Amino acid sequence: MIGPHELMKEHKWGLQIRALSLIRAVTFFAVTFFVICCCMPSAEQAAEPTKPPAYNHDIRPILAEKCFRCHGADSAAREADLRLDQRKSAVVSRAVVPGKPDGSELLRRVTSTDPDKRMPPADTQLTLNDREKELLKSWIADGAEYQEHWSFVRPLKTPLPQIERAEWPHNAIDHFVGARLQEEGLAPSGEASRRALVRRLSLDITGLPPRLEEVAAFVADGSDEAYKKVVDRLLKSSRYGEHMARYWLDAARYADSNGYQYDTERTMWPWRDWVIRAFNNNMPFDQFTIEQLAGDLLPNATNQQRLATGFNRNHPITIEGGVIDEEYRTEYVIDRITTTSTVWMGLAMGCARCHDHKFDPLTRVDFYSFFAFFNNVPERGNSGFAPKQKAPTFEQEQELADIATQLAAIDKTLEAIADQVAEQQAQWEATASKRVRQQWQILSPTEMASSGGSTLTLLDDQSVLASGAKPSNDDYELTFALSNPKITAIRLEAITHESLPHKGAGRAFNSNFVLSEFEAAVVENGASDKPVPIKLASVSADYSQKNYEVARSIDSNLGTGWAVDGPTRKENATAVYLLAVPLALPAESILKVTMRHRFGSTHSIGRFRISVTDDPSFNLPADVAQALAVAEAKRTNEQLSALREYFIGHIAEGEVGRAGRRRAELQGRRSQIESSFPETLVMAEMAKPRETFMLIRGQYDKKGEKVTAATPTFLPSPPGGEKIDRLALARWLVSRDHPLTARVYVNRLWQQLFGIGIVRTVEDLGTQGEWPTHQEMLDWLAVDFMESGWDVKHIVKTIVMSSTYRQSSIVTPQLLKRDPENRLLARGARSRLPAEMVRDNALAVSDLLVEKVGGPSVYPYQPPGLWLEINNRPNYSKAYPTGKGDDLYRRSLYTFWKRTVPHPAMAAFDSADREICTVRRSRTNTPLQALVMLNDPQFVEAAKHLAERMIVEGGDGLANQIGRGMEIVLSRPPTGAELEELSAYYRIEHGLFREDSTAAERLLSVGESARNQDLDLTDHAAMTSVARLLLNLNEAITRQ
């Protein structure tokens, strides 16, 4: 085999490659490693203020940073009894003398050269620079006007600024952006190419790249509506809901495991599916908010509304032995406050846990009053999984609705032929009831024993009465001589007696009993003396207590059993045990029955009788048999209904039979679905709310003053007269008067679409957050959002329809220097795809992606052994159960999220850790990402199938095939230089794989899916190398 360098020399592009290497050597020193894309100074830095200093924009940041720590809202930290955050206080103390900088103590102190007098004090490490001092001086000279913080004031739509480029604006956004650009002396960039636009829209709205035909259609569509049509199509795709949900899951700290060190599994995916569906149905954001925060408190709350409240149960939950319950419960409540305040209000409320907020007007009382809203969940700290709720998934709910419709139709049919039904049923009942009444043969025991020493007495009706000793647990052993040795079923009657407590059937003080196990055995005449156990196939009873169903008396578990609500129900109860195989024994064989009572406190049956039957056709459920045994006139409504149901479902013939059989089938399916509802964690409210106290230094066991639920006092109050609970809180958050919610969510949507928010600190719109780059625009959009009825799709559409959004992202060195982070928006946005999209993109372009919405989380490939290597707790941990088939190729938001061991490929691309609420991920560029893209089997397998597409769809000739690959991956054809580079690379790889077909085989066997055997092995392997390269292109994982 020839070495690679020799191959390079032969290759006609070798010269160019060497030339490029030289350029590379130069850039190599200029470019350093691990660089993060957004590491430049921010845009405003370049823009010097031209207006007189305004409090909010210029002064407050200085005071907040340098002074408020000791002279701010926090009363506990206040020095010299001086507040600078309120004008009145600052002026009264003469720290600030409006119009007279020289007379203001504030300015004297910050400019003092005496270290004892200078503020801030030396030990704070804080200093003011000359510019800041200058700003303070000029602000005081101008009269020292204070302003409320911008985001705490109700947003208003200001008139749209008119701009010189009258043709540029497409909507309001462009007026604001254009005006700012004009102010800065910049011009917007031209519109991006059609290919770039359709790719950008697809990635932004659905999280997936466009298909080839979608690109072609948009390029070919010359109509005015072309762009809008693409936007509308994408917004209708169910991929949209998945994509939007992915961001919401970060904010909601969603995971499939409980966190802390044991990190066991939990079922929260039904909640995740609720979110996807809500976005796809474009549920108004106010409703979305109310249902997630307080769906359980809505009048007549539906299952889905309760399910939605899982939002605030997504926090980690510990199961560590020895923890203090209240400590952890307190943590869960605080997690809800932090999450809720960040997600809806963009406020870091957590700070106020221990002290008044140093910068925002948020006090400790506010914090604990907010705490009170979330403090009433009937939950525990240790293993605090309750409250839970079984709720149908959306699919189940749909199927149930479908079944209900079908059943209604069948009932209508049956109604129409009611006479026919009644006639048939009467005939059946006549014979069946006769048989049932005759069939039981009552047995009389020959021996009776009580393990607990109770006295067992045989009564005249051949029933057995227990009395005497009252053992906690008692096993009865009874022996019967069988005269008719054929048995198909055994009947146990528990019978009331006046000697028993409250004249019931049980011996417990409350007249209940719990039959832990019922066992039967036979000693066959002629065989050994050893009893042979009889296998009991099933059991039915005419009455069972909830959670003590009669089946629990044959579940081989002494910890469970059959009970009959003795405290409230003093009646006979009958259980019928069916044999798995009918018995036919020689005469004079012996039956032994053992009744085990292990519940404790004498929960034994007080009086009982045993019967057997040999009816070969005996197969009636106990309730039906019971009903048949009762005289027709005396049957209860339940019994009548049981008979009718059974008859229609199992006995009836002809039209009735057909309808009845279908009906029974549907009912069976219904109960099957109902018993398989996933159970998820939900919020609930205690009937009697917990008392809430301020916690000193935030510690769970240091209680201070008592508080009641209330919203923070510096924000508008909720309407009076309403009950102040979680529901009121949720409604307050989405009220038209709330200054924050709409701004916060619109800002996050902007971040989603432009990479950086209008306020970069999307998690903090408070006074310590960044100032918005376009405040009027943010306010306009926030108001528009509310006016549209909190229509999320409307806002997404408004943003993507703007000329601002449609700009090309190509950047000149001048503009890059002027505005490296694109805060002024003189060009289109550009950023590396988030973790999930990197993988989804590879699956999509290789046609591996399985587009199924929702369902339990799945387990795509990950390095073997990782789960147990990192989290190995015997009896709690398990190995990663790598999935098969479709599960390997689902969208990444469905990948099982284990908090202690998140998927390493996702983690490499900065996925959030899901321990706490995250509304902004970091975006790094690291060598570990290169390793994932190059070597993760998921990506290698994707390359294998992308190569197949390239060969099969590309048609004849290498250029066509490579061109096809570029079109699929980048939505554009290759340039000449790219085509030459890739062709040359293909030929080299082809040469290498031709020499080593084993290597080709091995490469193409990566991943579970088989390769297309019709393709030549060498061609396929070489093209896989090319495809792998395409997937690794920076452009392939960039939205631009």
Place this chain on the structure above:
Amino acid sequence: MHPQTELLQTATRRHFLQQSSAGIGGLALAGLLGDSTSAATKPVDPLAPKQPHFPAKAKQVIYLHLTGSPPHLDLFDYKPELVKHNDKDCPNEYLEGQRFAFTSGVPKLMGTPRKFEQHGDGGVWLSDAVPHFHKVADDLCVIRSMTTDQFNHAPAELLVYTGSPRSGRPSLGTWVTYGLGTENENLPGFVVLISSGVQPNGGKNSFGSGFLPSVYQGVQCRSKGDPVLYASDPQGMNRTMRRLSLDALRDLNQLQADELGHPETLTRIAQYELAFRMQMSVPEVMNMNDEPKHIIDNYGAKPGESSFANNCLLARRLVENGVRYVQLFDWGWDFHGTGAGTGLMSGLTNKCATMDKPIAALINDLKQRGMYEETLIVIGGEFGRTPFREGRTAKSKVLGRDHYPDCYSMVLAGGPVQGGTMYGESDELGFRVARDKVHVHDLQATILHTLGFDHERLTFRFQGRDYRLTDVHGEVVNGVLA
């Protein structure tokens, strides 16, 4: 601190300017702003080596965490009075208002069943469970007055590593890497090695980056499987092909960068080159087969396996190659006495045999290589263990102790440390600190101090607040330093 990296995530202009005036990272700042032609377009390396606040006593840290917390009263802190009062009821004054993880009622005091003697010129008290420490006693500084706020594993460990008992904050190694960068650009700056099969109690949060950029998080290197995840080429691809594909990829990315002018494409090219080199250098450093047999034997290491001894040897290899912070976690130190393995006699003897020998070997090995002077070694758990028998196992033959936060011991070694000394003291029965209390935050401040940092100035702006490892606490314990 380091404005260029600060800006990665959350910096505001105010913070940027404030930090520049603080002087730290000023050089990098000049690089960023000074050159007017390239300032805006030139990416900055957040892991470039950086100077700390003042001259450092240590260049690197090896932190050996004994997960679960060893019984310090049977290893490091000899309490003859407790032995004298063995099996007496624990005095009520130590129980009132206290809560223990697995003990209620009145437990029995328990003197150590181990033999203690003084060792080395410094006369450091050590028990017979750690015989290899006897020989290096003069290198050890035993702090007998440690105290923490937490008595359950996970929160206590998070407090040790992130300064907060709750998850979400950056870890110690992350802070160090954020402050110092890395010396070897072919290796991660902060490496984590885990033995005995279980990750730390605090989970990955114990070495996570919290709200700092994820480039600073601990990278777990493994002695089984890929030493770094995804470091192996796909099957059927070899090193030659890897080089070829990277060359072609670089050319293609370069074409794009030239056309569109986005500097991060150049960064992407650089990352692929670095990945290529890491694929070489990490397996090399993690492969101990080139170590002489006597070195391997000194540690008690076994190449190809996963053990604490292996990890000690790997830690040396890593710091030798420029890694600034190596964090070991060894599971199995939760000596409740619920089984012989967690009992104070044979259980402790056996577990210590896997620990004291490799640590002693590490100390000697670093000395021989002239690296001891600039390495700080920290040894200990997340809290201590009670001076009384644990409640659940009070009737068992196996002796065990419950979790105890109020007073415990840690061991320091390495050049910056005053060896052969004992710092601080517990009271007669070992319940409370008698003098020179060292809180977890103080230890953190001290570790940062040896690396040249003022712990109050190593901060990161997040959610409107400057966060630091020591929260609002911490004082440097000068008494333990040479």
